[in-house]
Amino acid sequence: MAKRIKQLNNTTYGLTPNEDKFEKFEIEIGDSKQPDFKPQVKLMKWDNEVNFSIRAIDDEVGNFAHTKDEDKIKLIKNKKEYHFYEKDKDNFEFETILYEKPKDNKIEFSVKTKGLRFVRQPALNEVYQGKNVAYCTETECYDKNEKLVVYKSEESVHSYSVHHKTKRDNYSKIGGKNYRAGKAFNINYPYLIDADGWKVRAKDFNLELNKEKTSGILRIVMPQEFLDKAIYPITVDPTFGTTSVFSDSALLGDDSDLSGTLFTSAAGSGNLAVKITAYINKETATYFKGVLYNLNKSLFTNGVTPASATPVGWTWQDTSDFATKPTLGSSTEYWVTIISNGQLWFRSEWDVDFDAIWDFYNNYATPQEVSSANTNNFNYCVYCTYEAPVTDTGFLNMF
Secondary structure, three states: OOOOOOEEEEEEEEEEEEEOOOEEEEEEEOOOOOOOOOOEEEEEEEEOEEEEEEEEEOOOOOOOOEEEEEEEEEOOOOOOOEEEEEEEEOEEEEEEOOOOOOOOEEEEEEEEEEEEEEEEEOOHHHEEEEEEEOOHHHHHHHEOOOOEEOOOOOOOOOEEEEEEOOOOOOHHHOOOEOOOOOEEEEOOEEEEOOOOOOOOEEOOEEEEEEEOOOOOEEEOOOOOOHHHHHOOOOOEEEEEEEOOOOOOEEOOOOOOOOOEEEEEEOOOOOEEEEEEEEEEEEEOOOEEEEEEEEEOEEEEEEOOOOOOOOOOOOEEOOOOOOOOEOOOOOOOOEEEEEEEEEOOEEEEEEEEOOOOEEEEOOOOOOOOOOOEEEEEEEEEEEEEEOOOOOOOOOOOOOO
């Protein structure tokens, strides 16, 4: 991977995982307002419209040096080190390295936030997954024929999915940002690794915020048995996922399955819906469509896109533009959904602040009004792109 961490001043470094002007994502290592290097990371999304700062709470005093080794920043102390680096293009590490057994089994970080909401992600077997699911483990769900129909990674179980507090959708054509499905980043569940490679999951991991959701404490509880038996040094590795993609993968079963999320349209009357975009992966389906519904689940006027090819491999996939672009009301609730002509994987997450829709009895060829759908607290990885209405620029010439 190319070296991407740049020194900003004597005590601060910077990294830009996403340079797109409509969804810019920057990471600051250290604190630019302090005269010495601090074990801190600040994540800033959408030109710092939202941000999240996390700093290790550390009572070890002294004049400690920090170094830049290749593309890794290190703060080296007497009993510990802190490492900051880009693990890969989608993940950033803030590691604590302990040289010896600590006095207690907790590591704490102070936190400051702006414009964000935090959604704890349950294990799959902790929430209802739909009528097609026969049973679940923490990370996998199966139907009655033992076919895998939902899955997620271990590190996403009890992780925090972090979202813009109020915005989603693509506003780039009307002077705003591309918020996609609203996700800013992920705080993965931490693991501990000793010098011999023994890896265990943290005993507990909690973010406690004040009433205003602007500051608080992030706490990692380490298993005491691991601390007692580990070969030191050990590494504690909270990882920040820097993509806007949701963690769960759900299978749309056939050409009657329709799924999506309740949205609120952009402010300003007369904005047009251009297309729908979803994070999907082909199973057997060759085509999919985007479908808009009113809040009462009636089909939106001109609300079905033409068919679009499904991707091979996970990606953000656009539908074709609406043949006649639907006109949306200002700040109006509506459902953004997709339907395919076969089986299709679709990313989602548990989210108590959102309503999702599952309709198992719709029709791909001619999408119908939704009459018998399940609704629940899921959030699908789907969004709408808006554009401003065309205005009449004609005028009367007089001679």
